Amino acid sequence: MPTSSDLETFRQQTRAWLEANCPAAMRKPIPTEDDLCWGGRNWTFASEAQRQWLERMAARGWTVPTWPRNYGGGGLSADEATVLAQEMRALGCRPPLASFGIWMLGPALLKFGTEAQKREFLPKIASGAIRWCQGYSEPNAGSDLASLQTRAEDRGDHYIVNGQKIWTSYADKADWIFCLVRSESEAKKHTGISFVLFDMASPGVTTKPILLISGKSPFCETFFDNVRVEKKNLVGTPGGGWEVAKYLLTHEREMISAIGDRALPKPLGQEAAELVGTDEDGRLADPLLRAQIAEFEVDEAAFRLMLERLGELSKARQAHPAYSSVLKYYGAELNKRRHELLISAGGSDALEWESERSSHGAAARAWLRTKGNSIEGGTSEIQLNVIARRILDLPGS
């Protein structure tokens, strides 16, 4: 166990290094998801600062601070990683890399991958060399994910994959995919699924972006037509993919729940007061909106504390394995509430779609985007099912 003075030394060294190495342009808040650095074979850096920041952090393994050093990680303890995150927040440093490889695939590979798979894939996730997408949902397998039909036919040393995925985030921009396929046709629903990895440049893979209500297309339909997948890229056992998939989903849920905690530059109430105006006592001029926002901020503050509490419980090994569903459910609903209130505060200005002053409908697009929060990564209803069954131990029907 490191002593607190070791941690304090680490904090000072970290702060000094961040101050010296984080470019000024990377210490500003991120306006939208599009302004993150996603990396990958085809990535064009938005600026020299973005490139430098990624390279410097990756060289220290700090894009993935807690992963082992020999896989491109920083080898930090949980306490050290907390210190790093705190110091980055204090300086306003952007995350150097946004990545489904870091948030989802990496933890699953660390738990289920072979040594060869870890050595092949993890360092390229850590450095941002390869951008990943997630092939889970299908047109007829949404909340009922295990009913997926994409088929993998066993051809000895490889599989031939045929089928279709949907809601694949950034499939048109990703280099590789982690994908659930049905490999054992006779087996039961949950036991015939395998977890495989393949290159999106493989012959037979096509993607088609889906236009959303926000006017943007972060998701795709993805088609597989006789795609060859090497067996060495099977993670876990043949037919054992559901276990890998579920483990990965808990990480995805934590990732999405973090959006409930996405720190705005100032409290929502202050932002709303600027939009709506204030009375002579400095109170937000619309008393009913003010009351709703105050109630929201109570819940937002409590939610942030719930996230912190889970961190401490995890360290003390007291966390319930299904707790991520609590965070996913509440974080998603909270973010939807936040954007409903922002639209109320913005009034007709917030509903402008094509105008300079609205930055081309930024508020309205962000509001519409949040409607997906309670659908992606398992709907709110699925999270409530998980809480009822696994945490509350209520009987199944």
Add this chain to the structure above:
Amino acid sequence: MSFVLTEEQTLLRDSARVFLAEKAPVVELRRLRDTHDATGFSRSLWQSFVEMGFTGMLVPEAHGGLGLGHVEVGVVMQEIGRNLTASPFFASSVVAVSAIVHSASPAQQASLLPPLARGERIATLAVDETSKHRPDQIALRATRTERGWQLSGQKTFVLDGHVADWLIVAARTTGTPGDEQGIALFLVARATPGVEVERVVMVDTHHTARIRFDKVTLDADALLGDTKDGAVAMRAALDAGRVAAAAEMLGLADEVFARTLAQLKERKQFERRIGEFQALQHRAAMLYCDIELARAAVMFASSQLDARSNDAWTAVAVAKARAGSSVNRAVQEGVQMYGGMGMTDELDLGLFMKRARLLQELFGDAAFHADRLALLRQY
């Protein structure tokens, strides 16, 4: 660590749990109610609180207490909430002791705190004058006299005010109702001439008092500390009480939820256990989330008070508001999911609902604290 109990705190919780479940379970509250007990709590239970060391938890060791903090108080309050235990612990050992610690001179502390720690005296804070909690609207007037002070005015919702030996009265020395400053705390023996106490039994069987102060003459040393920091001390005492009340609501919510889950797993209708119905499963899961939010908020606020953080005000407002709305949902769902039985006096759910409602109102309801949060955040 703010969210995981230490080994000592876990031991305290376990012993408080066993002690209260054995000595002061819900049937004990029923007995007090049905016998129309005029004290509103059991004196022998209070003696056991002394023996357990509860009465001296917040009293510094120099004054014969244990010198523990608000996290430890919260641990005990949660168990009190589970059992609906009636005692002056909240009014005397938490709120009044906090008021004295934050206001009184060293000499006053040395004379007042030891008997409170030993449970020989009971004290309570008298703040509210209107049916809604508005501590900045205090009108009860304290005027200087040759001998000391004279108090005139009235107080309501004074917890255990009918049996308290000492009333700690928040009075206005300067300014007018609405001013935040100009408040001082006075120690008034209940037996002082001019103090007229009306015992009031509340909906939850706990007792409070409506108190009239008619030209009550006090010596100069009745003023706790000096007139400058009275408002600060009052707020500190209220915040200690708010977090303790939030902890009691959390324990109460946990107990009601546990009983509700048991009902969902046992009760059969349409040849199925009702917990199989998704409509009820989802409501139970949402309620669980609400209780977890309250738990994080309560634990954090307790640790912020112990750390004497500058930001403790925000944490206290969040904890009191969130625990209030969570416990409200817990008791509503409890009664609804128990169906007709939930409406009967035979089941305990109604007792939990009554206590929960009083705790929500005590020292500011969820709306009061959401408003306070908004003011702290300047909007």
